[in-house]
Amino acid sequence: MSPHVQSELLAAYAGGEIEGARAYSIEAHVVECADCQAAVARLVEPARMQRGWADIEDRLDTPRPAAIEAALGRLGVPGHLARLLAATPSLSVSWLGAVTVALAFAVIAAHESERGLLLFLCVAALLPLAGVAAAFGRGLDPVFEIAVAAPFSSVRLLLLRTAAVLPTTIALAGIAALTLPGVGWTAAAWLLPSLGLTVMSLALATYVAPSRAFGGVTAGWLAIVVFSAIDAGDRLAAFDSGAQVAFVVLALGGGIVLALRQDHLDLGRTL
Amino acid sequence: MSASLAAGLSDEKLLAAVAGGDRQALRVLYERHAPWLTLRLARRCADADAVSDAVQDTFVVVWKSAARYQGGGAVGAWMWGIAIRRLIDALRRRPRREFHSSERIDVEPSAEEQVLLGVEHGDLAGALDRLSSELRAVVQATILDGLTSREASRLLGIPTGTVKTRAMRARIQLRKEMA
Amino acid sequence: MTLAVKAAGVHKRLGSTHALAGVSLDLGDGITGLLGPNGAGKTTLMRVLATVLAPDSGSVRLLGHDPADREARPVIRRRLGYMPQEPGFHQRFTAFEFVDYVAILKEMTARRERHDEVRRVLDLVGLGDVAQQRIKALSGGMRRRVALAQALLGDPRLVILDEPTAGLDPEQRLRFRELISRLAQDRSVLISTHQTEDVAALCHHVVVLRDGETVFAGAPRELAEVARDRVWLADERSAGAELSWLTGDGRHRHVGNAPPAHAELVEPTLEDGYLLLVGRGSLAVAA
Numbered sequence: 001m002s003p004h005v006q007s008e009l010l011a012a013y014a015g016g017e018i019e020g021a022r023a024y025s026i027e028a029h030v031v032e033c034a035d036c037q038a039a040v041a042r043l044v045e046p047a048r049m050q051r052g053w054a055d056i057e058d059r060l061d062t063p064r065p066a067a068i069e070a071a072l073g074r075l076g077v078p079g080h081l082a083r084l085l086a087a088t089p090s091l092s093v094s095w096l097g098a099v100t101v102a103l104a105f106a107v108i109a110a111h112e113s114e115r116g117l118l119l120f121l122c123v124a125a126l127l128p129l130a131g132v133a134a135a136f137g138r139g140l141d142p143v144f145e146i147a148v149a150a151p152f153s154s155v156r157l158l159l160l161r162t163a164a165v166l167p168t169t170i171a172l173a174g175i176a177a178l179t180l181p182g183v184g185w186t187a188a189a190w191l192l193p194s195l196g197l198t199v200m201s202l203a204l205a206t207y208v209a210p211s212r213a214f215g216g217v218t219a220g221w222l223a224i225v226v227f228s229a230i231d232a233g234d235r236l237a238a239f240d241s242g243a244q245v246a247f248v249v250l251a252l253g254g255g256i257v258l259a260l261r262q263d264h265l266d267l268g269r270t271l
Numbered sequence: 272m273s274a275s276l277a278a279g280l281s282d283e284k285l286l287a288a289v290a291g292g293d294r295q296a297l298r299v300l301y302e303r304h305a306p307w308l309t310l311r312l313a314r315r316c317a318d319a320d321a322v323s324d325a326v327q328d329t330f331v332v333v334w335k336s337a338a339r340y341q342g343g344g345a346v347g348a349w350m351w352g353i354a355i356r357r358l359i360d361a362l363r364r365r366p367r368r369e370f371h372s373s374e375r376i377d378v379e380p381s382a383e384e385q386v387l388l389g390v391e392h393g394d395l396a397g398a399l400d401r402l403s404s405e406l407r408a409v410v411q412a413t414i415l416d417g418l419t420s421r422e423a424s425r426l427l428g429i430p431t432g433t434v435k436t437r438a439m440r441a442r443i444q445l446r447k448e449m450a
Numbered sequence: 451m452t453l454a455v456k457a458a459g460v461h462k463r464l465g466s467t468h469a470l471a472g473v474s475l476d477l478g479d480g481i482t483g484l485l486g487p488n489g490a491g492k493t494t495l496m497r498v499l500a501t502v503l504a505p506d507s508g509s510v511r512l513l514g515h516d517p518a519d520r521e522a523r524p525v526i527r528r529r530l531g532y533m534p535q536e537p538g539f540h541q542r543f544t545a546f547e548f549v550d551y552v553a554i555l556k557e558m559t560a561r562r563e564r565h566d567e568v569r570r571v572l573d574l575v576g577l578g579d580v581a582q583q584r585i586k587a588l589s590g591g592m593r594r595r596v597a598l599a600q601a602l603l604g605d606p607r608l609v610i611l612d613e614p615t616a617g618l619d620p621e622q623r624l625r626f627r628e629l630i631s632r633l634a635q636d637r638s639v640l641i642s643t644h645q646t647e648d649v650a651a652l653c654h655h656v657v658v659l660r661d662g663e664t665v666f667a668g669a670p671r672e673l674a675e676v677a678r679d680r681v682w683l684a685d686e687r688s689a690g691a692e693l694s695w696l697t698g699d700g701r702h703r704h705v706g707n708a709p710p711a712h713a714e715l716v717e718p719t720l721e722d723g724y725l726l727l728v729g730r731g732s733l734a735v736a737a
Contacts, residue, residue, distance in 0.1 A: 014310055020407065021396035023314065024415050030307050031347040034282075037307050044306035052323060053301055056330050058565050060294070061581065063547045080559045087540055087551060143551070145534040146600060149500045150555035151527040157555075263520055294579075 007039060014043040072164070081160065084152075087143075088161045090131035091168060099127055099169060103176035110180050117183065118235045122225060124173040124190035126218060129198050131169045133214040135161040136205070155265045162202070170194060189239035196247030197221060199254035206261035272296065282346035290338035301330050304347065308354045315411070315426065316358060321365060325358035332357065355416050359425045398448040406441040413438055452514050453478050454608045454638035455499055460508035462494055469494040470505070471662035477608075481634045483649035483670075484642040486659035487728050492642040493535050495659065496612045499640065500532040513608055528557070531606035535613045535642075537597040539585045545572065545596045546581040552600040571599040575629065590617045598626075602633070609639045615648055627652055646721040656720075660728050670720050677718035677726045681705050684713040693725050 012018050013026050030036045041049075065073065069086035073079060089095060106123040109116030135158055148154055170191065177187040197217055204213035221238075228237040237243075272288060277299040280288070288296035305326055312322045332353050340349060399407060412423035413434070420438075424431040455477035462470040469491045486492050497503040498510065501517045513529055515522035539548055549568045558564035572581050575595040585593060598614055611630075615623045623645070630639060631652060643649060649656055649670060656673050658666035666673055682704045687694050693705040704710060705722045 016313075021399040024399070024411065025396070027311050027314075028415070030311075031351055032345065034303070037303055037347070040310060041302065041306040044309065049302070049305055052305060052326060053298060056297075056301065056327050057294075057569075058562060059327065059331050060334060061546055061565055061569065062561075063544065063550065078559070079561055080554045080564075083551065084554055143538055143540065143548075145497075145502055146532065146537060146552055147555055148502045149527060149530060149532040150552065151524040151557050152555040153524065 010036065010039050011043055014040060084157060085160060085164045088135055088164060090134040090161075090165045095131070095134070096168070096172070099131070099172055102127065103173060107176050107179050114235050117180070117186070118225075118229070120176075120180065121186075121190045121193075121236070121239055122222065124177065125193040125197060125221075127173060128166050128169040128194045129201060129214065129218065131165040132162045132198050132202070133210070135165060136210040136214070155262055158265060159262070162198070166195075166198065186236065186239070189236070189244070192244050192247040192251070193221075193239070196251040196254070199251045199258060202265075203254035203257040203261070206258065206264040210265075274299070283340075283342065286333075286337045286340050286346065289334060290340075297330065297334055300333065304350055305330070307347075308350060311351070312354060312358050315355070315416070316362065318362070318365070321358065321361040324361040325354060328357040328361065329354040352417070355418065355426070356422065359418075359422055362428070363425060395445070395449065398445050401448065402441055402444060406437050406444070409434055409437040410441050453511075454513055455640070456509075456511040457499070458509050460495070460498060460510060461506045462491075462498060462503065463506055464494065469662055470498070472508070473659065473662065473664050475499075475657055475664065475667070477638050477640060478655070479634070479636065479638055480655065481630060481639045481641060481653045482655040482657060483653035484640060484657050484659065485644075485646065485649060485724055485728075486642075489661075490659040490728075491662040492659055493612055494662075496532075496610050496640070496642060497534075500530065500610050501526055502532070528604070529607040531601035531603065531609040533597045533601040533609075533611045533614055535616075537593075537600075539593070539596070541586045542584065544582050544584050545577055545588065545592075545599075548585060548596060549600050549603065553603050556604050558604070567603060571602045572596075574602060575599045576625065591619065591622050594618065598629075607637060609633070609637060611639065611641045613642055613644070615643055615645055623648065646719075646724055650720045658724060658727050665727050666723075673723040673727075674718045674720045675723065677705060677722035679715065680707065680726060681716050681718045681722045682709040682713035683716050684710040686710060 009018070009026065013023060018026060030040060065082070066086045068091050069082045072082040072085055077085070085091065102123060103120075106116075106120040110120040147157070173190065173194070174188075177190070180187045201214045201217040204217060207213075208216075225238040229235045231237070234240075272293055272295055274295060277285065277288070277293075277295050280296075280299075282300065282303070285296040285300050289300065308329065309322060309326050312325055313319070316322055329350065333350065340346070399410065402410065408427055409423060412418045412426055413420065418426065420431050420434045424434045427434070453476050455475060457473065457475040460470050460473045460475075461468070471491075473491065473495055475495070484492050484495070494503065498505050499512065501512070501523055504518065510517055512526045515526050517523055517526055540551075543551065546568060549572060550564065553564045553568055558567060569578070569581070572578055575598050577592060577595050577599065580588065580592065585596060588596070594614065594617060598611065601609060601611065614630075615626055618626060627648065630641070633639060634652075641648070641652070653670060656666065656668065656670050657664060658673070666676070683697075683701045684704060685701060687696075687702050687704075687710065694702055694710075697703050702710070703716075704713060705718075705725050709715075
């Protein structure tokens with residue numbers, strides 16, 4: 001073949017009319033010849049090439065999903081919601097790391113004494129609450145002002161974040177509970193309280209400012225834990241079966257209140 | 272860099288710019304090479320979506336690995352190597368049946384036709400054309416496109432063993448013709 | 451044509467401060483400048499107009515709706531763009547990721563279209579090339595532009611920009627002015643600023659706040675007129691002068707009554723009018 005391919009031949013090649021050995025010769029030439037490459041470029045439909053470039057650009061721009069986001073995607077969460085949830089402060093690696101450390105210390109304490117076990121149960125019950133409270137925190141979500149001014153319902157975002165944070169934190173606490181020394185069912189005595197406290201705090205947050213709701217519930221419950229331990233002479237009195245039943249009732253009741261009054265969680269009003 | 276500046280640069284210089292994160296340089300490389308790559312890939316695979324995915328993937332790979340280009344002047348060949356392997360990958364991601372190539376199902380030319388075609392002994396091009404399309408596809412993949420037997424088997428959708436036997440048959444037939 | 455904003459008698463207390471003490475404001479199409487010293491209530495007013503804060507009393511209508519109505523708020527917010535004074539960013543985000551995040555909050559769920567829109571606004575503010583850089587690696591001026599870009603997502607009808615030119619150098623401020631003036635057609639833009647030159651260059655309507663009250667609302671020309679016959683140039687500073695400063699050409703400019711001896715009356719500028727209205731406390735701003 002001559003140093004350059006004639007334009008008719010290239011056009012025929014581009015049209016799919018050249019085959020076999022002649023096509024191979026053309027290809028072997030084009031791969032190294034800038035002029036023929038340019039000639040081919042003129043023969044291919046530009047709109048198709050532009051679409052291709054737009055696709056490539058979008059591929060390069062699309063942020064690489066964080067681990068949380070990918071995990072949520074695999075669970076069937078739509079892409080845009082997964083993106084929003086992945087930005088939740090209490091789902092970040094640093095937060096979850098802090099939770100793990102706190103649980104580890106609590107487990108160590110639980111191995112030492114019954115007082116340590118009480119500490120573990122309190123920590124495990126309150127960590128999910130803390131995670132949810134953090135989703136409300138203005139200080140922790142820097143995009144707060146812009147988010148409030150956006151049409152996506154802040155309440156919906158909050159509840160979605162709660163739905164993501166709760167199982168995650170509870171799962172971590174659950175794993176930690178498995179490493180407790182043989183205490184039987186007591187190892188899970190924090191589960192119902194954590195759910196009940198969280199739901200109650202959210203329900204209360206439809207009446208008062210979130211910080212007051214979460215703070216108040218936490219302080220109130222810790223006071224009950226201390227008093228009941230002293231009163232009954234049993235350190236774990238606040239976790240006995242009566243308390244578990246009470247928390248089921250509180251969780252259900254709080255859930256109903258929350259469902260009815262969820263719009264009052266709209267932060268724009270309570271800022 | 273600006274589009275007009277980029278348009279005047281050699282492929283090697285553009286690659287160096289791409290390694291530095293210059294998207295305009297990548298765009299010019301795309302405009303230069305995506306068309307012929309698309310055509311060449313389309314002759315190895317009838318699935319147009321797989322071809323456009325492969326071209327897209329190729330340039331994303333170029334974006335990420337431009338710094339690893341060693342030089343030596345053969346930017347086009349480097350890109351083709353990436354592209355054909357991206358096509359294999361794209362095909363692997365899709366459920367598919369075997370096909371040979373995008374060429375028509377060939378009928379062996381009769382003896383008269385051979386004479387009419389003016390074929391002579393020692394003519395490699397003619398000998399290639401007389402191979403059946405299955406054998407020719409294997410020759411194309413392993414010799415012209417430089418794929419390994421395993422890569423060729425993935426591209427063509429046939430077992431590796433079949434690739435090897437067809438390559439051997441092709442070699443035997445070509446040798447006979449060229450003798 | 452409906453006004454984008456109609457606010458009357460807006461009050462808002464923040465803690466013990468009476469941040470807004472009966473502010474009224476009407477906003478039509480085009481660019482309106484909101485001037486006022488620190489603590490005048492500009493940011494509070496903007497937050498109220500951006501539906502971020504609820505006023506204690508007064509009537510507010512945004513884009514024809516009442517933000518106190520829970521159902522109306524998303525409707526307003528869909529056509530609203532807001533750039534806060536101190537936007538927070540997730541530090542680990544790139545510029546693209548941040549604007550993409552806000553775009554999701556603006557209910558753009560389809561990924562490809564959303565990304566196209568993110569690219570559009572980033573190109574609009576001139577950040578197309580650095581879109582993939584982390585925000586913490588960007589300069590202050592670039593970060594402001596990221597904040598501006600997110601406010602422009604979805605082509606909003608009402609755009610509220612709180613101190614958008616703070617921290618920008620003159621060249622950036624010029625580019626910003628060009629950008630905003632292009633946007634202003636068929637849109638209402640409210641800009642708060644300390645820079646009277648921005649207002650003079652951009653705005654066809656000006657509102658001046660002081661201590662939570664509106665002390666002026668009208669055209670920039672009219673604001674300058676407030677200082678008619680009250681602006682003087684002299685060779686020396688007048689003793690006991692309130693608003694008097696040394697200008698670049700070596701003479702003293704004096705705004706107010708009681709001019710110094712041998713003073714020359716000059717044409718008032720917008721800045722002179724503004725200074726006269728807000729008093730001596732703002733002299734530091736004018737320097």
